[in-house]
Amino acid sequence: MTDASRHTRIDHREVTTRSNTARHMVARLSTAIPALADIWQCIDNALADAPTLSVEVIRLRAELDDTRLDRANLLAAARATIGAYLDGESDPLCYLRDELAVRGQLPPNEGGYS
Numbered sequence: 001m002t003d004a005s006r007h008t009r010i011d012h013r014e015v016t017t018r019s020n021t022a023r024h025m026v027a028r029l030s031t032a033i034p035a036l037a038d039i040w041q042c043i044d045n046a047l048a049d050a051p052t053l054s055v056e057v058i059r060l061r062a063e064l065d066d067t068r069l070d071r072a073n074l075l076a077a078a079r080a081t082i083g084a085y086l087d088g089e090s091d092p093l094c095y096l097r098d099e100l101a102v103r104g105q106l107p108p109n110e111g112g113y114s
Helices: 012-032 034-086 094-103
Strands: none
Touching: 012 034, 034 094
């Protein structure tokens, strides 16, 4: 698993604040130097993307966290299943079956699944 401490935490409010500040500066500059209007508009458009990208990073981060938790739970169930089998438990698949049931991912009740 990846070392979470290596990931940079982004202050998304600060990203939005900096983007808005820069956009205000571009607006003032475009008034002061109208000959560069096309350039100012291009810069403003690029800065306008920052808050949207920040929201997407937040969404993707939450999705990644959920995926990591799912993976950890499945790995724990798989290890418990193997351990139970090696210990001679009567129903070693119960750990994996329980984890899949929580997810609604059990196959149809075929082959004696309970």
